[in-house]
Amino acid sequence: MMNIAGNKTKEFEGFQGELNDLLSWSGYTAKTHDSFLSMFRNYLERGERMIRQRFEEQAVPASRIISQRSMLIDTLIASLTDLALNHVYHSPNPTKGEQIAIVAVGGYGRSELAPHSDVDLLFLRPYKLTPRIEQVVEFMLYFLWDLKLTVGHATRTVDEAIRLAKDDLTICTNMLESRFITGDAALFEVFQETYATKVIRKSKDTFVEEKLKERDRRHDKMGDTRYVLEPNVKDGKGALRDLQTLYWIARYLYEVVAMDELVERDVFTAEDVRIFEKAANFLWTVRCNLHYLTAREEDRLTFDVQPDVARRMGYRDHAGARGVERFMKHYFLIVKDVGDLTRVLCAVMEEQHRKKARRFRVPGLPVGSKSVNGFALESGRLSVDGRLSFQKSPVKLLTLFQTALEHDMDIHPRAFRAARQCLGLINQRLRNDGQANAAFMQILTSSRNPEKILMSMNETGVFGRFIPDFGRVVAQMQYDMYHVYTVDEHTIRAIGILHRIEKGELTEDHPTSATVVKEIQSRRVLYLAVLLHDIAKGRKGDHSEIGADIALRLCPRLGLNDWETETVSWLVRHHLLMSRIAFKRDLDDPQTIRDFVNEVQSPERLRLLLVLTVADIRAVGPKVWNAWKASLLRDLYYRTQEAFSGPLDETRRQQRINAAKSMVRARLENWDTDWVEQFLSWGRAHYWASFSPDVLVRHAAAAREMDEVAGKPVIRHLSVPESDITEIIVYAPDHPGLFAAIAGAMALSGAAVEDARIVTFSNSMAMDTFWIQDENGSAYDEPRRLETLKKRIARAVCGELFPARELAAARKKSLASRTRVFRVPPRVICDNSISNSATVIEVNGRDRPGLLLDLTAVLTSESLQITSAHISTYGERVVDVFYVKDAFGLKVTNERKLANIQQKLTNALQPAEGTNDQAVFLARNSPAPGKPVPAYRGQ
Numbered sequence: 001m002m003n004i005a006g007n008k009t010k011e012f013e014g015f016q017g018e019l020n021d022l023l024s025w026s027g028y029t030a031k032t033h034d035s036f037l038s039m040f041r042n043y044l045e046r047g048e049r050m051i052r053q054r055f056e057e058q059a060v061p062a063s064r065i066i067s068q069r070s071m072l073i074d075t076l077i078a079s080l081t082d083l084a085l086n087h088v089y090h091s092p093n094p095t096k097g098e099q100i101a102i103v104a105v106g107g108y109g110r111s112e113l114a115p116h117s118d119v120d121l122l123f124l125r126p127y128k129l130t131p132r133i134e135q136v137v138e139f140m141l142y143f144l145w146d147l148k149l150t151v152g153h154a155t156r157t158v159d160e161a162i163r164l165a166k167d168d169l170t171i172c173t174n175m176l177e178s179r180f181i182t183g184d185a186a187l188f189e190v191f192q193e194t195y196a197t198k199v200i201r202k203s204k205d206t207f208v209e210e211k212l213k214e215r216d217r218r219h220d221k222m223g224d225t226r227y228v229l230e231p232n233v234k235d236g237k238g239a240l241r242d243l244q245t246l247y248w249i250a251r252y253l254y255e256v257v258a259m260d261e262l263v264e265r266d267v268f269t270a271e272d273v274r275i276f277e278k279a280a281n282f283l284w285t286v287r288c289n290l291h292y293l294t295a296r297e298e299d300r301l302t303f304d305v306q307p308d309v310a311r312r313m314g315y316r317d318h319a320g321a322r323g324v325e326r327f328m329k330h331y332f333l334i335v336k337d338v339g340d341l342t343r344v345l346c347a348v349m350e351e352q353h354r355k356k357a358r359r360f361r362v363p364g365l366p367v368g369s370k371s372v373n374g375f376a377l378e379s380g381r382l383s384v385d386g387r388l389s390f391q392k393s394p395v396k397l398l399t400l401f402q403t404a405l406e407h408d409m410d411i412h413p414r415a416f417r418a419a420r421q422c423l424g425l426i427n428q429r430l431r432n433d434g435q436a437n438a439a440f441m442q443i444l445t446s447s448r449n450p451e452k453i454l455m456s457m458n459e460t461g462v463f464g465r466f467i468p469d470f471g472r473v474v475a476q477m478q479y480d481m482y483h484v485y486t487v488d489e490h491t492i493r494a495i496g497i498l499h500r501i502e503k504g505e506l507t508e509d510h511p512t513s514a515t516v517v518k519e520i521q522s523r524r525v526l527y528l529a530v531l532l533h534d535i536a537k538g539r540k541g542d543h544s545e546i547g548a549d550i551a552l553r554l555c556p557r558l559g560l561n562d563w564e565t566e567t568v569s570w571l572v573r574h575h576l577l578m579s580r581i582a583f584k585r586d587l588d589d590p591q592t593i594r595d596f597v598n599e600v601q602s603p604e605r606l607r608l609l610l611v612l613t614v615a616d617i618r619a620v621g622p623k624v625w626n627a628w629k630a631s632l633l634r635d636l637y638y639r640t641q642e643a644f645s646g647p648l649d650e651t652r653r654q655q656r657i658n659a660a661k662s663m664v665r666a667r668l669e670n671w672d673t674d675w676v677e678q679f680l681s682w683g684r685a686h687y688w689a690s691f692s693p694d695v696l697v698r699h700a701a702a703a704r705e706m707d708e709v710a711g712k713p714v715i716r717h718l719s720v721p722e723s724d725i726t727e728i729i730v731y732a733p734d735h736p737g738l739f740a741a742i743a744g745a746m747a748l749s750g751a752a753v754e755d756a757r758i759v760t761f762s763n764s765m766a767m768d769t770f771w772i773q774d775e776n777g778s779a780y781d782e783p784r785r786l787e788t789l790k791k792r793i794a795r796a797v798c799g800e801l802f803p804a805r806e807l808a809a810a811r812k813k814s815l816a817s818r819t820r821v822f823r824v825p826p827r828v829i830c831d832n833s834i835s836n837s838a839t840v841i842e843v844n845g846r847d848r849p850g851l852l853l854d855l856t857a858v859l860t861s862e863s864l865q866i867t868s869a870h871i872s873t874y875g876e877r878v879v880d881v882f883y884v885k886d887a888f889g890l891k892v893t894n895e896r897k898l899a900n901i902q903q904k905l906t907n908a909l910q911p912a913e914g915t916n917d918q919a920v921f922l923a924r925n926s927p928a929p930g931k932p933v934p935a936y937r938g939q
Helices: 010-025 033-057 062-088 131-146 158-167 169-176 185-198 204-222 240-254 270-294 306-312 323-353 386-392 396-406 413-421 434-444 451-460 462-466 487-502 511-519 523-532 543-557 562-573 577-584 590-600 603-618 627-644 650-667 673-682 685-690 693-708 738-748 783-797 803-815 851-861 895-908 917-925
Strands: 101-104 119-125 151-157 179-183 375-378 381-383 714-720 725-733 752-760 765-773 827-831 839-846 865-874 877-885
Touching: 010 033, 010 062, 033 062, 033 131, 033 270, 062 101, 062 131, 062 179, 062 270, 101 185, 119 131, 119 158, 119 169, 119 185, 131 151, 151 158, 158 169, 158 185, 169 204, 169 240, 179 185, 204 240, 240 270, 240 323, 270 306, 270 323, 306 323, 323 413, 323 451, 375 396, 381 396, 381 413, 386 396, 386 413, 396 413, 396 434, 396 451, 396 462, 413 451, 434 451, 434 523, 451 462, 451 487, 487 511, 487 523, 487 603, 511 603, 511 627, 523 543, 523 562, 523 603, 543 562, 562 603, 577 590, 577 603, 577 627, 577 865, 590 603, 590 627, 603 627, 627 752, 650 673, 650 685, 650 693, 673 693, 685 752, 693 714, 693 725, 693 765, 714 783, 725 738, 725 783, 738 752, 738 765, 738 783, 738 803, 738 851, 803 851, 827 895, 839 851, 839 895, 851 865, 851 877, 851 895
Parallel strands: 119 151
Antiparallel strands: 101 119, 101 179, 375 381, 714 725, 725 765, 752 765, 752 865, 827 839, 839 877, 865 877
16 A cells, blocks of 8 residues: 555555556456456455554554554555546547546545545546546446445536535535645645635634534534433534634634644644544444444444443453443543533634634623623633632632623633643632532532533532532433433533522423422522432442432532532432332322322422422433323322321221212213113222222223124323323223233334223223323324224134234344343342232332333232333333232232242343233133123232
């Protein structure tokens, strides 16, 4: 191979010798074309293989690997051009119009060619396209395509290239990176000089402005955050494209070739250049590994490849931290550095190219003010006089951000840079400084939204240095599919959501929280609890317990009294309690509410816990919160609030039952009175206390419809889009396996069961109610899908459809899913203390198509009646909770029986590939519809 200076390697000299031998022996003809193609292919494959070996076995840096691949393609194209011009379409006296320059553009022009990246070429000609040059270009392109290279190409004159560069930002950028490969060097020099004169020097400011807008649009498209579960290493925020944007802007403004030239121009420091090169090498190493692992141009760092890339880059599992988590944390820190470099460059550009800044009027400040709270005003932004300002008064590292928030002002990039350079000033003395801690608390609990300024504090590193425990979770990835953001970004977003709830901006989404938050006695407690709730993530042990201990140490330093400190610690320790109860427990079971009341103990804690829970869940990701979860939390809150006003005695329960029956009678006053009274006699006491009057009326309608369908199952639905839920009622003759059959039909139809209540009336009929969502967490309300679902349920209930068989294919596909990389240890817990009337079984494991079918099939095979089921999915992890009774309607107390159930459910969490034979057996051997069965399920 040879580089652009013409130096050659032994590999290239050997290839060139073989090529010359073949040309001297036979020349190029149609008959020898395949021989030439084979020779080029062998050379390319040998070169690619050697480069990969250097990368994977000799640990050659990625920066050299991408350069070597560019050199390999250079030599191949140079030889191909020679073949085309001098042997295939040889002209002894080519005219000036038949000259051509082969130019590398884009990433290839920068000599940055990843293993499976496109090869972008510009065929530069002096005048209009001649027949010979057209043939040469066509021959070369087809030849390169036959070599399985992906080639982007354009054939243009100098004038055409310049005109297009003026009109199209992408073309302008590609040509900025143009590099001569072979052909007419003089023509290329003319192009370069014309491009510099007519394009670069006449559009510097415009180019920079448009390039930054282009970057912002790309960020918006990719989610506008550096911290996503599966980042794009090329186009994501802080990734390679952002580094390249810095390079393009530097080249355009300062006409430099290498980034280290910016040191001489007082744009970057030597440390900035070192950070740039470190980030570039890391990101290119990741990208090269991605390409080699996937054998294609893959730039998404998806779940399935993250562990492999981490392993290839030397990240190993340590106590308390997996290698892949440490790798992703390093990735996020690197992309954060890229953001810092962008801020530095923007600051210098403003100073050097926009010296005539407009005067800004800052609201609330006197006209002509030159400073605010000891900070200089520059172009309407807070600034400092370099590091000296912070060295004289380290507390300014906190008051800078406090002032910016208080006056709703931006911070000048120079101040950001100085703050980063002075992080060493944030020592234990400053952390114990009363003024510094007061400034931090004023930021956290400000009447203005602190989210943006806390993000800025985090970007500079001030946040993590001032609160070292928070610094430990900066860029800490939570390696699962549930959490969308890193711990630090999740926490800051939660604080922003809390502020918006408090200000009434989210009243429509969170009406209960918006009301409750106004009744809270201590805002400081609530904001600190949100700040600290995940602060111990990534450590060995229970992060809630460790975080509670951190709160006990930190809160006094921040000025909280003993009561506030103890309350913050309690909230951090129990920040998952309310969601766990609301989503996994039967709220109609009096024992559930009693246990929750005993844990919470006071209405103030209940209010604090509700708002903390809402902010936490809402900040997990854009699709995690929904109206169904809101309704469950709201229901738990009001039931608990009611319990604080008096004991949950049998008299009050009976009053609720009587009230429910009275409301049903009133709602059905136009129906046959005898039928209504018969319906009221079918349900046991617990039934009337478990459903709202609206649902009870819908149950009555389903029961009456049974008289019209001759014993066939009645299936009714009600979609509630504003609650993101669809209710499915199934009224059918009870028989073992009924729940499993319905669950299988729903799994087959892509319906996610969120909640289920199972009731068996005294007439041996089952009234099963399911609340379901679609794959996006919305109501399952598409008419065609609903009709298909109802037909499948009917066929499954009647024994005409065996969902387990059809789910087998889906399971095989899921085995190849990229999410299978996640390890979710199966766990089954049987608990007889949670409910007075039922055994509660909690199942934790990896989600997959038809899992609910498998689990309910096991419970049915053990002659257990399911009275309610609560299904929660957290990314790849599922937590299913079943309230069950034995064949006699009692708790399961036999230890051997419980151990057997536990083992079978554990086995069901890890099924063999293929069909679940147990479910098929149950479906085949269930009693026929209508056949009398003991009414022993839900009472």
